Amino acid sequence: MYQWIYKQGVKRRNPLLPTAEHFLQQSDQWSRAQLEVYQLEKLQELVYWAYQNSPYYQRLFDKVGIHPTDIKCLEDLKEIPPITKEILLEENEMIHATSGFDRLIFSETSGSTGTPLIFHRNLEWDARHRAAIHRGYDWYDIKPWHRNGYFWGYNLDIKKHWKLKLMDRLVNRFRIFSYETNEINTFIKKLERADYLEGYSSMIYHIAQKIEREKLPIQTNLKMIKGTSEKIFDSYQSTVEKIFGRKIISEYGSAETGIIAFECPEGSMHMTMENVIVEVIDGEIFVTNLFSKSFPIIRYALGDYVELDTETKCGCGREHTIVKSIMGRVGKEVYGKKETYPSLIFYYIFKNMVVDGGEAIGYQVLQHEKGHLEFRVEAYLSESMRGRLKAEIVKYFSMDMTYEIREGATFYRDGGKLKDFVSFIEKA
Structure with missing residues (x-):
């Protein structure tokens, strides 16, 4: 039933998703050379589109004397000036290049680092973002419609509470709304039939601590526990693994960049090279989303210090660049x-x-x-x-x-x- 509901939802929201998922499955074992050839092809396409359709990028390229035909290799990307969150906010209307699309998907950042950014994703961009998540799930034998627990919002007002309950039921998801013992016991009971957990790592850790401290009985067979949106401290892992049977794995990205990397079962965070190009300059990450045509994200200063590893051969066989560590926020x-x-x-x-x-x-x-x-x-x-x-x-x-x-x-x-x-x- 849940698989059918999910597929009907995909047809309605974004019918391009299955094609994107199929492509990322095919490219999962590509060599680095194949990945880089593909990146260059998509980069040239994006830059040409941005120059033709985005008033901001047309003005920028003309100002610095760059033409899309000048991008002949990945290194040439460095000739384009970086873009910042402030520019995305100030030049929002001029950056948008939406005239060539029949339908767009409204997107908004959380605003946790300042003013929320509002933009519109073209369907292929949205499909690639979701397909990157689903490919990561597949590494753990997880499908999007599988039963899952969700550590996110709690203590919401009553209207939002019931609205989320209804939505969660449709997507085979359950979440915790408070740290009360009876609520946690109900959540634990539901975990017995769950395939995976996801959400704020600090909440996952907090619940694991409470279960351990109060010696609450728990039995799970989870295939994956995924932490998103915040730092996963090494100190969390032993308690979480003891209680839930697995450590927390990482998914790295943002609303505006899409999924940048996903952790494989061998413990490496593999970059989604088919969707993004990542540069690290003086420790700071700059991201180009290769499918962000409706709102071009080219050399975006995401605001994190990261460390990459292009030499290590992961035991899983993937040759995608590894994000070795995410070290903190830039600018504070x-x-x-x-x-x-x-x-x-x-x-x-x-x-x-x-x-x-x-x-x-x-x-x-x-x-x-x-x-x-x-x-x-x-x-x-x-x-x-x-x-x-x-x-x-x-x-x-x-x-x-x-x-x-x-x-x-x-x-x-x-x-x-x-x-x-x-x-x-x-x-x-």
Whole structure:
């Protein structure tokens, strides 16, 4: 029944999805050379379309002296100036190139990092985005209509609550709406017949902790647990795997870029090279979505520091570039008494502690005033771990920063999402 409902929904919403899914299944085992040839073909097509149909890109290309025929190899992409979230907002109408499409799909970002971005996806762009997710599911023998638990919104008003309940029922999904024990027990019971879980990793971890702490009986046979929209701390994994039988895997992307990478069963986050081109410049990621014709996304500064791996041969056999790590957000400055620092520092502080023989720690850093930081850690630290943390803080900030360490702390959720660094200081 659910398979039939799903397929009817696809026909109505976006009939291009099955073709996109079939293509990504075919290209899943392509060589890197095949992938790059395909990327260049689609890049040339996108750039030509943007120049012909987007007033913003026509003006930009003319200004810097670039013509679409100048893009003869992937390296030539660097000749096009990058685009930022601010430009997407300010030039929104001029960037859109929607005149050649019969139907578009309304899209909106969450706005958790500022003003929400509103744009329209052409059907092929939307189909490729969803097909990338479904290909990742297929690696775990999951189909979109399979039974799944959802960790997302909770404590909603009564109208939204029942509307979501109805929608969830149609797509064979159930979610948790509160952290009350009876609600969790109901959720656990439903998990017995579920194939996968997905949602905020911090919520998945929180529920796993509660189940463990209260010794609630649980029996599952999950094929996949997927974390989205926020950082997955290494410290989550042991508890989640103990309770649910699997670790949390990563899906990386955004509303405007589409799915950038998906983690395979071998533990590698493979880039969706058929859909996107990714550049990393001074640690910062820039994304080109090859199917974003209605709202061209070319060399978009997504706002993350990442590390790529093009050398490792994954045991799964895929040759798609691996996203080795997502290290933090770009642009959030940490203010000392005299100096400013990139928020990437916190990634290295806690990474160094693990490298030096310590355990992974779930953490969050808040800054309410210049020259002072509040380190929140979920665990209660041993004396040696506390000493290591203090040493790392001093190593990076010296005498330019005072700090406090709060152990056994709860995390602040910024716009619903959990971030490893939150600054309350207005940028001058």
